[in-house]
Every structure is written in C-alpha cells, then in structure tokens.
Amino acid sequence: MFAFQSPQPVQLPxxxxxxxxxxxxxxxxxxxxxxxxxxxxxxxSNPTISTSAAADDKNRVIQRLCExxxxxxxxxxxxxxxxxxxxxxxxxxxxxxxxxxxSDGLSVHRHLLENGFDQDPxxxxxxxxxxxxxxxxxxxxxxxxxxxxxxxxxxxxxxxxLALAGxxxxxxxxxxxxxxxxxxxxxxxxxxxxxxxxxxxxxxxxLKKGREIHAHILRHGxxxxxxxxxTLVDMxxxxxxxxxxGIVFDEMPEKNVxxxxxxxxxxxxxxxxxxxxxLFREMNLETNDLLPNSxxxxxxxxxxxxxxxxxxxxxxxxYVLRRGLDSILPVISALVTMYxxxxxxxxxxxxxxxxxxRDVVSWNxxxxxxxxxGFGEKAIQxxxxxxxxxxxxxxxxFVSVLGACSHAGLVEEGKMLFDSMVRExxxxxxxxxxxxxxxxxxxxxxxxxxxxxIEEMRIEPGPKVWGSLLGSCRxxxxxxxxxRASARLFELEPMNAGNYVLLxxxxxxxxxxxxxxxxxxxxxxRRLQKxxxxxxxxxxxxxxxxxxxxELNPQIEQLHALLLNLSMEMKEDGYxxxxxxxxxxxxxxxxxxxxxxxxxxxxVAFGLINSAKGETIRITKNLRLxxxxxSVTKFISKYTKREILVRxxxxxxxxxxxxxxxxxxx
DNA sequence: ATAGGGTTAG
Numbered sequence: 001m002f003a004f005q006s007p008q009p010v011q012l013p014x015x016x017x018x019x020x021x022x023x024x025x026x027x028x029x030x031x032x033x034x035x036x037x038x039x040x041x042x043x044x045s046n047p048t049i050s051t052s053a054a055a056d057d058k059n060r061v062i063q064r065l066c067e068x069x070x071x072x073x074x075x076x077x078x079x080x081x082x083x084x085x086x087x088x089x090x091x092x093x094x095x096x097x098x099x100x101x102x103s104d105g106l107s108v109h110r111h112l113l114e115n116g117f118d119q120d121p122x123x124x125x126x127x128x129x130x131x132x133x134x135x136x137x138x139x140x141x142x143x144x145x146x147x148x149x150x151x152x153x154x155x156x157x158x159x160x161x162l163a164l165a166g167x168x169x170x171x172x173x174x175x176x177x178x179x180x181x182x183x184x185x186x187x188x189x190x191x192x193x194x195x196x197x198x199x200x201x202x203x204x205x206x207l208k209k210g211r212e213i214h215a216h217i218l219r220h221g222x223x224x225x226x227x228x229x230x231t232l233v234d235m236x237x238x239x240x241x242x243x244x245x246g247i248v249f250d251e252m253p254e255k256n257v258x259x260x261x262x263x264x265x266x267x268x269x270x271x272x273x274x275x276x277x278x279l280f281r282e283m284n285l286e287t288n289d290l291l292p293n294s295x296x297x298x299x300x301x302x303x304x305x306x307x308x309x310x311x312x313x314x315x316x317x318x319y320v321l322r323r324g325l326d327s328i329l330p331v332i333s334a335l336v337t338m339y340x341x342x343x344x345x346x347x348x349x350x351x352x353x354x355x356x357x358r359d360v361v362s363w364n365x366x367x368x369x370x371x372x373x374g375f376g377e378k379a380i381q382x383x384x385x386x387x388x389x390x391x392x393x394x395x396x397x398f399v400s401v402l403g404a405c406s407h408a409g410l411v412e413e414g415k416m417l418f419d420s421m422v423r424e425x426x427x428x429x430x431x432x433x434x435x436x437x438x439x440x441x442x443x444x445x446x447x448x449x450x451x452x453x454i455e456e457m458r459i460e461p462g463p464k465v466w467g468s469l470l471g472s473c474r475x476x477x478x479x480x481x482x483x484r485a486s487a488r489l490f491e492l493e494p495m496n497a498g499n500y501v502l503l504x505x506x507x508x509x510x511x512x513x514x515x516x517x518x519x520x521x522x523x524x525x526r527r528l529q530k531x532x533x534x535x536x537x538x539x540x541x542x543x544x545x546x547x548x549x550x551e552l553n554p555q556i557e558q559l560h561a562l563l564l565n566l567s568m569e570m571k572e573d574g575y576x577x578x579x580x581x582x583x584x585x586x587x588x589x590x591x592x593x594x595x596x597x598x599x600x601x602x603x604v605a606f607g608l609i610n611s612a613k614g615e616t617i618r619i620t621k622n623l624r625l626x627x628x629x630x631s632v633t634k635f636i637s638k639y640t641k642r643e644i645l646v647r648x649x650x651x652x653x654x655x656x657x658x659x660x661x662x663x664x665x666x
Numbered sequence: 667a668t669a670g671g672g673t674t675a676g
Contacts, residue, residue, distance in 0.1 A: 086668085122668060129670085153669060160670075191671050230672040237673095261673040295674040302675085330675040337676070364676040396676045 055083040066091035071099050078111065089117060090126055097130040105130055106139075118146070125153045132161030152186055159192035163199055171196035172209055187228055190217050194231045198238040207239045214248075226252070230259045237266030257290050265299040273303035274543075277312065294328045301334040305341040308620040308647050311541040313338045329357065333365045340369030343618050343645045343652060360386070360394045368400035373652045374661050376408025380417070395427055402436035406443060407651050409665050414440045435464040442472025443665070447481055463492045470499065471624075474506050482506045490522075497528040508583045516583065535603040536620045539610050546599040546606070559605040563596050570635045578628040600629040604636060604644060616643040624648050625666070634658050 058077060062084065065074035074092060078084065084092075089112050096105035109127060117123050124147040131140035140161045147154055155178055162171045175193050178185070185193075190213065197210035214232060222228050229252045236245035249255070249263045260283045267276035280300050283292065292300070297320055304313035317335060325331050332355055339348035348369045355362060363386040370379035383401045387393065393401075398421055405414030418437055421427045429437075434457055441450040450469055454461050466485045473482035482503060489499040500523045507515040523530070535546045546553070553559065567575070579591035586594070595601075600621055607617035625648040637644050638658030646653045654661035 090668090125669065151669095156670065188671055195672090227672045232672095234673065256672095258673045263673090265673060293673090298674045328674095333675040335675095359675090361675050368676060394676085400676065 052083075058082045059085055059088045062088050063091050066095040069095070069098070071095045071101065071104060075104060075107070078108075084111075084115060086117065086120065086123060089123055093123070093126045093130045097133040100134065102134045102136055105134055105136075109139075109143075119148060121147060121149045121151045121154050125151075125157045128154070128157040128161055132157075132164055135165075137161060137165040137167070150183070152183060152189065155183065156186070156188045156192060159189065159196065163192050163196040166199045166201055168196040168198070168200035168206055169202060169204075172200075172206060185216070185220070187222060187225055190222060190228050191231050194228075194235045198235055205239070207241070210235050210239070223251075224253045226254050226256055226259060230256075230262050233259065233262045233266065237262065237269065240270055242266060242270050242272060255290075257293055257296065260290065261293070261296040261299060264296060264303075268299040268302040268306065271306070273306040273309075276300065276303035277307075277309075291323075294325045294331050297323075297325055298330050298334045301331070301338045305334075305338040307536060307538070307543060308342045308618060309538050309543055310342040310344060310618065311538055312543075313342055315541075329355075329359055329362065333359075333362045336362065336365040336369065340365070340372065341647065343616075343647065343654075345369055345373050345375075358389075358391070360391050360397060363391060364394065364396050364400050367397065367404065371400055371404030371407055372647075372650075373654070374407050374663075376404045376410045376413070379404030379408075380410070380413060383417075393425055393427070395430060395433070398427065398429075399432050399436060402433060402440065406436060406440040407662070407666070409444055411440060411444045411446065431459060431462040431464055434459075434461065435468045438465055438468040439472065442469055443475060445472075445476050447472060447476060447478055451481060461488075463489060463496070466492065467499065470502050474502055477506065477509055479506060479510050479512070494526065495528060497523060497530050500528065501530050504583070505581070509580065531623065533599050533626075534622045535599040537603045537607050538618065539607070544603075544606065546602045548594075548597055548599045548602075553602070555606065555609065556602075558609065559602050560596070562605045562608065563601055566636060566639065567592075567596060567632070569639065570632065573635065575631065575635060578626075578631075581626060581628060595628050598626060598629050600625065600646065601632060604633060607644070608636075608640060608642065614642075616645055618645045619647070621646060621648045624650060625653060630660065630664070630666075634660055 058080070059082070062074045062077050062082070065071070065077065071092075074095065078088075078092070089108065092108045093105070096102075096108055112118070112123060124143050127143045128140045131137065131143065140158060144150070144154060144158045155174075158174065159171050162168075162174075171193060175185075175189075175196075178189075193213055194210060197206040197213070200206045217223065217225075217228055217232070229248055232248045233245045236242075236248065245263065245266045249259065252259060260279070264276050264279050264283070267273065267279060276299060280292070280296070280303075283290065283296075297316065300316055301313065301320075304310075304316060317338075320326050320331060320335070326335075332351060335351050336348045339345070339351060348366065352358075352362065352366050363382065367379050367382050367386075370376075370382060379401055383393065383397065386397070398417065401417055402414055405411070405417065414437070418429070418433070421429055421433070434453060437453050438450045441447070441453065447469075450472060454465060454469065457465070466488045470482055470485040470489060473479075473485060486499055486503040489496070493499065500519050504516050504519040504523075507513075507519065533548050537544050537546075567577070577592045577595050579588055579595065582591040582594050584591070584594065600619065603619045604617060607619065611617060625646060630653065633644055633646065633653070633655050635658060636642070637655035641657075644655040646655070648666075651662065651666060653666070
C-alpha cells in the first residue's frame with residue numbers, strides 16, 4: 001500500500017484567553033495564612049485542668065496545630081492528659097501522612113487504640129489511607145483485618161491501598177470475598193478494582209478478571225458513569241486492547257476531557273500515533289466546551305515524537321504556548337523528548353535550558369535524547385550534571401544512560417555505571433537494566449560476557465534480555481548462541497513474530513537453508529506474520545508512509561528510476577548490493593530489485609524529489625535499518641549533498657557527506 | 667453522620 005496520506009494536519013483549537021499569572025494562587029495562600037489564624041499563644045497558654053471544657057480546648061489546640069502542619073507540637077499536647085475525639089485523631093492521622101512520618105503514625109495509632117477508638121470504621125479508613133501513603137501496606141492490611149464493622153469505605157480504602165502498592169491479585173481475592181459476604185460495590189469500588197487488574201504482582205494477566213468486572217459494572221447500571229467508563233478505557237489501554245478501549249469510549253454517553261485524554265493516550269502508548277492525532281483533531285472539532293489540558297497535550301506530543309512529525313510537533317508546541325501550558329513539568333519533558341525524537345537535538349536542549357525547575361524526568365528526557373543520537377559521552381555528562389545538581393538518578397535514568405553507552409559502544413563506561421547503580425545509588429537492576437547490559441556487551445561483540453551476565457542474573461531474565469542477546473547474535477553472526485536465546489524466546493513469547501524472523505535471518509546468513517525453512521514453517525504454523533518494514537516521511541506537514549516494493553505509489557516509476565540511476569553510479573564507486581540478506585529464491589538481479597524496493601530507499605528518493613534543496617530529509621523506520629539501505633543512504637548523502645536523518649527503532653542515523661553518525665556501529 | 671475516584675513525562 002502506498003503513501004497513505006496522513007489525516008489532515010491536526011487542527012488546533014483557537015487559543016484560550018491568556019492564563020492567569022502563575023503567582024496568583026500563591027498570593028491567595030499567603031493572604032489566607034495571614035488573615036484567618038489567631039495568634040498561637042492564646043491557644044497554648046491554657047493550663048491543664050481536667051474538666052471537659054479543658055478537654056475541648058486541648059482538642060482544639062491539637063486540631064489547629066495539625067492543620068498548621070505542626071505535628072510534633074500537636075503530639076506533645078496529645079501526650080499530656082487529654083481526651084481526644086474522633087476529629088482530633090482524624091487530623092493527627094492526616095498530619096502524619098502529610099509529614100511522611102511512619103513512627104508518629106504508629107504512635108497516634110497506638111494512642112487511638114488505647115482510647116477506645118479501635119473499632120471506629122471512620123478512623124480505620126483514615127488509618128488505612130495513612131499507611132498506604134506511608135508505604136506501610138502490611139499495617140493497612142492489619143487495620144482492615146482487625147476492624148469488624150467493615151463499611152464500604154473501609155473495603156474501598158484497602159482496595160485503593162493495595163492497588164497503589166501493586167498488589168492487584170490481593171485486591172481481586174478480597175473483592176471476591178466482599179461479594180461473597182454480600183456487600184454491594186459502589187462506584188469507587190469499581191474504579192479501584194479495575195485499577196488493580198493492571199497492577200497484578202505475579203505477572204499473570206488479570207485481563208479476564210477485568211472483563212468480568214466490566215460486565216458487573218454494566219449489570220449494576222454504571223455503564224453511563226464517566227469516571228468508571230474512563231477507568232475501563234484506561235484498563236483496556238494498559239492491556240493493549242485498543243479495540244476494546246475504543247468500544248467502551250465510543251459507547252460512553254457522556255465524555256469529558258479526561259475520557260478523551262485517556263483514549264488519546266491509549267493510541268499513543270500502543271503504537272498508533274496517527275490515530276492519537278486524529279482523535280485529538282476530532283476532540284477539538286466535536287466539542288466546543290472541552291479544552292485539551294496538559295495531560296492531553298503530553299499524549300499528543302508523544303504521538304508526534306513517535307511519528308517524528310516535526311512540523312506537527314511545532315504546531316502543537318505553539319498551541320501549548322498559547323494555552324499557557326508551557327510551565328508544566330510533564331509537558332516540557334514531553335517537548336524535550338518530542339524534539340529529540342524528531343531529530344532536533346539542539347531544540348531539545350534549548351527547551352531544557354529554559355526550564356526554571358527540573359525534575360528527574362526532565363533530565364532523563366535529555367539523557368535519552370543524546371543517547372538515541374549516539375552521543376554517549378554527552379549523555380554521561382548530562383547524567384553527571386544531574387547528580388551534581390542534586391537530583392538523584394531514577395531507575396529510568398540508568399536505562400537512558402546505559403542505552404546511550406550501548407549506542408555509542410562505550411563498554412567500560414557502561415559497566416562502571418551499572419556497578420554504581422547498587423553501590424552508590426541503591427537502585428537494584430531490573431530486567432530492563434540487564435537487557436541494556438546484554439545489548440551493550442553483545443553489540444560490542446563480547447557475546448560471552450553478555451551470556452555470562454544473563455547466567456548471573458538474580459532475577460528471571462525476561463524476553464527483553466533474551467531479545468537483546470538474539471539481536472546481538474544477528475549482528476555478529478553467532479548461530480549457536482542465537483539458538484539458545486531463541487529457544488527461550490519461543491517459550492516466553494511464542495506469538496512474537498520478530499524473534500522467528502531474526503533467527504531465520506541468522507540461519508540464512510550462515511547459509512543454513514534447511515533451518516531457515518523450519519523456522520518459517522513454525523511461523524506459518526502459528527499463523528504469525530512478519531511485521532512489514534515501513535517508513536514515514538513528513539513533507540509539508542503531511543506524513544507519507546512507505547512499504548517495501550510499493551507498486552501503488554503514484555510516483556513509483558520516478559522513484560525507481562532515480563534509485564536505479566544512483567545505484568549504477570554507486571556501483572562504479574565500489575558499492576556491492578548486499579544480496580545475501582534477501583532470502584527469496586531469486587537470481588541476483590531479482591534480489592537487487594528487492595533491495596532497491598526497500599521502503600527506506602523509497603522514502604529517501606521521495607524526499608529527494610519532493611523537498612527543497614538543502615533541506616534535511618527526515619525519515620522514520622519501524623524496524624532496524626538494513627545494512628544495504630545503510631550503505632546506500634551514506635552514498636546518497638554524498639552524491640546529492642543532502643543531509644539525511646533516519647530514525648530506526650533503536651536510534652538515529654545522521655547521514656552526511658557519505659558518513660553516518662553511528663560510525664557503522666548500530 | 668463523616669470520608670474517597672478517572673487521563674500525564676523517560
């Protein structure tokens with residue numbers, strides 16, 4: 001299929017009136033603080049007399065101190081002879097949570113038990129919430145277990161706590177018990193239980209459970225509830241069931257900004273950026289009263305980044321500015337990522353420099369930006385600057401910086417960073433980090449070391465790890481190790497066609513044709529299809545898409561002629577078509593024709609014809625760039641004096657004057 | 667009696 005023309009450039013809604021100056025909220029707070037608080041001394045100067053009036057006073061004192069954030073002083077008053085009431089305990093509990101003090105929380109809890117509030121379901125709810133916020137999930141569970149009168153609030157609080165802590169299965173078990181006991185769910189229960197489905201702790205999918213709960217929800221007449229339906233959309237989105245998310249979304253009788261944002265995020269996160277942009281356009285066309293918010297814009301920017309749609313991204317950036325959303329951290333980080341992934345690293349850096357406040361995510365955006373462009377040293381430098389600026393790295397920081405090392409071949413640096421994870425930062429490597437290390441060593445042709453890392457892993461190596469190893473085997477043509485890796489992969493993810501294709505490629509390059517046939521049979525038997533290679537190019541705000549051997553493209557003749565011409569010149573310059581990567585049973589000429597029809601070459605030719613001279617050609621590819629396309633593009637950049645920027649699944653290739661920024665290491 | 671919820675950055 002050719003050149004599927006993109007949906008119209010996304011229409012932006014008309015700009016909103018300028019946002020209120022950011023400091024207004026601030027002023028209001030200060031004013032309130034100044035005006036409505038009585039001076040402290042009048043509250044604390046009462047001597048302790050054990051009358052009920054004195055007890056009332058003490059309650060009021062503790063409550064005021066809690067509201068003012070003076071937990072320690074409140075506790076001191078509490079330790080005197082007091083007769084705290086429910087409200088006092090409530091404020092104390094909230095205050096402990098806010099101050100993030102587990103020890104104080106525990107002592108308030110003890111105090112409350114001693115004063116006969118141990119069966120108060122209202123306070124039990126508050127305690128569960130507190131323990132949840134303090135990451136003390138066992139304590140939350142204990143409160144629940146000891147409370148005999150479990151109102152729906154108590155159940156819901158525990159569901160929420162467990163879901164937040166990632167204990168999805170436990171929630172589902174308890175939910176079953178709640179139904180068994182005969183307590184009816186309310187709208188909050190459904191929300192928490194749906195959330196729990198996507199955070200199951202033992203790796204087993206709770207999708208089936210989620211669909212069951214979907215049915216409960218409809219049966220109990222909540223099918224029109226915006227919150228619940230939005231949570232359902234999100235649940236299906238997180239399971240990758242885009243179709244189901246779409247069905248729920250379409251059938252919602254009432255949608256608000258959050259519902260639209262959830263669906264846009266669903267597309268953006270599940271590899272359907274076109275649909276995300278299209279839905280954003282629809283949102284602005286269909287609804288006059290719904291303004292996209294910062295959350296919406298983050299997903300829209302992700303979609304632009306995924307498509308490397310720079311022009312589109314710039315439009316969105318303009319909209320973000322007009323709407324005054326440009327001071328919101330997640331939006332700026334998404335902008336940094338968008339510019340980096342659209343090949344505009346300098347713009348990404350500029351946006352980053354202009355931030356007056358940065359969090360770890362902003363830094364990570366920049367680090368991974370340098371990483372995908374192959375600037376390993378620079379990525380490490382930014383990583384170090386982050387630490388110097390006082391922001392400790394997150395696990396994602398390490399994924400970014402290790403990935404950067406891998407793209408740049410910085411093996412020793414990567415190993416040192418990996419070692420520093422636990423030693424200096426107390427971050428324990430996850431599967432993702434191990435996958436980075438395997439990639440780093442594997443690409444550098446240190447396959448034995450990569451295999452050793454896997455053997456010594458302290459957690460179960462997942463498909464990402466074995467996949468990295470298989471990828472490296474492909475680059476360095478190691479059949480034996482490839483067989484080991486793919487055997488594991490076929491077990492772990494039998495439906496991933498990519499693994500079979502990779503193994504078949506490895507066999508083919510080793511001329512092991514019987515094995516190639518076997519793998520292809522396996523692929524057919526499982527009714528899997530190779531993901532076709534595709535390329536995208538944005539010309540004048542429209543995105544054109546190319547598939548290999550694209551006979552329907554109206555310009556195909558022209559593109560072929562151009563490529564044929566170039567290839568003849570190239571051959572005189574020593575270019576040899578890599579016909580051995582074509583596994584069809586064809587003669588040499590046929591194989592060359594296939595190679596020339598690769599989507600990436602078509603996109604380059606299209607860019608040469610349809611863009612202005614001197615303009616950089618920007619192309620995105622959904623798979624790894626093939627070796628033949630890589631060498632051809634190098635050549636074209638020299639002969640046509642054009643800069644060509646190709647982003648493949650892993651990284652950027654910046655072709656200029658016959659050289660690629662990856663220095664042929666990718 | 668009171669109370670609590672959905673979408674977001676790498």
